[in-house]
Amino acid sequence: MKPEIPFAQKHLTGLNKVAIFSAWMMATATLSVTTSFSANAAAKDAKVILLTVSEECEYCSRHLQSFRQKAQEEGISLKVKITNFDPAEQASQVDQAIAERPDAIVLWPADASAIVPSLRKIKSAGIPLVVTNSLPDMKYSKFWDVYTGPNDKASGGSAAKAMEQGFNEKGYGEAGDVFLVVGVPGTPPQIGREEGFKQGLAADAPGIQIKGAQPGNWDQTKASEAASALFTQFGTKVKGVYAQADNMMAGVIVAAQRAGIDPSKLVLVGSNCSIEGVTAIESGTQYATVLQSPVQDGEYAAQAVVDLLNGKKPENVRYLPQQIITKANVSECNAAVGR
Amino acid sequence: MKTQITSMAANLPLVLAVALFAVFAVGLDNFASPQNTYANLQSFALLGLITLGLSMTMLVGEFDLSVGSMVAVAGLITLKVGGDDLVTGALVAMAFAFVVGTLNALVFVWLRLSSLVVTVGTMIALSGFAYWLAGGKIISTDNFDAGAFWDDAILGIFSARSLLTILAFIVMAGILKFTRLGRDMVATGSSTHAARACGVSIGRVHLFAFVLSSLCAGLAGVLLSISLATASATMGSNLLLQAVSAAIIGGVALAGGIGKPSGVFFGVLILTILNNGLSLLGASSAAILLTNGLLLLVVVVIDGKSGALLQIVRSKGLTRQA
């Protein structure tokens, strides 16, 4: 149990004053600042800084590409800073970004919890803020203007639906054993998707039992080792697997093939519509995935910042759709994988 | 001629740091602004403490690989033990860091193992401990005031955190220059045998170096967790690489015996300024990785060469003294 935080709020207003005062001091000190300090600048020619997590992950780089493209269309002058998922480095990048006094900041938290003090700093500097992809605890929602991105619990729920649907389609009826291969323990998508999946099954298909779960750490090799062990543990009783990302599902498929199990007989549900998943669904080894398009994710964030700059007030939280994708509608993934 | 080379080598970090600052200040609009200087000093504070501690173990001719995982453990202890009472948490974390440093030194002295091996062990054990402490979660606190105390700007460009780091460098420079212990450290790093022959208590020197390194890393972890109001098992995992680079750029020889806090100070600044400048330029992470790697490689190759050169100079100096 975490204690409530009225005292933090109280201090915040005081700190706000200090921060605004010091911001004003800075503003008079540097000439360049005064020009960009006007409120409600239009999106065109606005200076926006995007702080993102990595280029070395498929999803992250597609997110970046689509954000960049949309920003270009709107005539935004964009600067990008990348952290490699390092919250400490990101905190100092936020300091840098505030120093550059942009018209808005778009932030993909390297760590949805460690980012909160930085969000607070941006807020007290009075810079409009869009948080993308990773949702911090809603009790801090006053620190940001808009959140856009996935709803991990809903994603897990869609996966549960796909599992139920697959059980019917492959003739397993309403009961059977499944296991989970999850992402890095403690990361928000891991927690959210697992929770959503469990709740979804419990509500709609209580006959489908979750027998075990191991982390695959968003990594194909680790996932394949984890799945090998789980296949050993439960043998041929397993009817389905939910992997929290398609690249981990690729590892699960390899593990099944190596264990002499035909993956197309299993109900394999992945997530994200990444290229591995699309290929496997087309070839029939994977049953379904849950669409979470990095392209849309990037576009939503860009749209939110455009709305903010144009003086509109978008809603505080805007989720991406989490659609089930099977062989029938796999072409809807094309945008997500950049085809 | 030789003294010229040594004095040049000693001043190189300063010259480089100033040159780098000048280039970016001219080339980039916002680089020299007070706010960006503040941001630079914030990065400096984190890396500076760790590098200072690590460079002391390098000075005595050893190495402490466990500093990265110490950062994570110290941060986790601060928040787990402290909750919202971060002072208690910080004290417990520092006590723990003290114990780990002592253990590192004791195992190293007793088992007569290479310090690389001992601290590889500590690194793994600490990182396991960190995962256990975190229990697969990210630990956070709602006490943002402590973070604000350490991070709020002082005189526009400083913060309590960066001032503390600068103070640590000054104190360390004083210890090395004015105390017997400091001189013993340099002597041990130059030649353990010669130092022992001159009556230096090698064990005490090693104990001091390892405890210092652990305490610096611990303090960095405590301050980081307070500033982020968060701690996790993976925090600080990539600091080791940067700290080694900064120390070597700052003129600390891997072979031991050479290195000054002032040099390390500028070494850390160089790395901080470089990464800040590249990031302001909008460089991709690939470019930053490449630059850091190339820089480190060039510097170690030079260190390998000049290290041999400096060793000759130094051994002559020693014989003259003797």
Next chain:
Amino acid sequence: MTSVIGDLIKQSVQGDRIQVNGIKAVSLLLIIWGYFSVENFLTPANLSAIMYSVSAIGIAAVGMAFITLSGNLFMLSMAATAALSTIVFASTLHFGLPVALLSVSVLGILIGSIQGLVVGAARVNPIIATIAVASIVMGIGSYISGGMTVIGKGDASWLGIGKFASLVPNQLVIFLAFAIAANYWVERTRFGRELRLIGLNPITAAYSGIRVPRTLVIAFVVAGFSAALAGGLFASQASQGNLKMAAGLDFDAIAAVLVAGISIRGGQGKIIDAVYGAIFLALIGNLLLVHGLSFEIQLMVKGAVVVLAVIVAALIARGKVR
């Protein structure tokens, strides 16, 4: 003269067999325990799972053993080399599996020889040099791939899931063949004797006319090649390449070498020991997984095993000295 050196080597090798024999015995006990405690432990499916998990890591461990044996501690660029080679493997697969494997090998030999020259000829600290090379290689990798997963257009299933005589995975066959050949090379040839002597005492080795730089360059080439081959094995799983794929390979290979008791001081131990180390760790990993233990526990147990092995090795070495 040569026979004296030969005897010396034989003695030191024989004196150092305790730990690796212990590892073999414990591995056997683990198998027996697994048989009784886990229902499906000795089924073909689980056995082949263990074989797959040991192959790539085992190949890397064999390469790492060359570095450790040569007295240069560890190569910390293996994960990076393997990661880059998964990309190269996937992007050359449309020319066929042999071409993909060949390109990967060339890449590994190239990266290895650069490090060999830097460490062997320019005498740079191996840990730092290989860390620097790792970040350069990762930088190049992320530049080439743009962070994307590269999907290979071709068939790698012979290597990925193919089995020899429909019994043993082809990966395991490659691994064992490589390990046995490497072991023979080091035990029975002039190169191997020179490598060991350099590891025991590089200065004496240089004075007694041993080709130090040449031998070290070869050792690093072997290690680079094995890292790249391991990357090829990873990539063949699903004909895909990705920079995240080989993460942790450095640590796994080091753990295998340390557990097997290959001396970190250099010169002592056999290449084949690394194989036993890798098998032992794969068994532990599999047992922890099939018992459904949580991730933190797995990490802590593996860490504790490595720490224990290091301490045991130190105690054995100490006992021998006295």
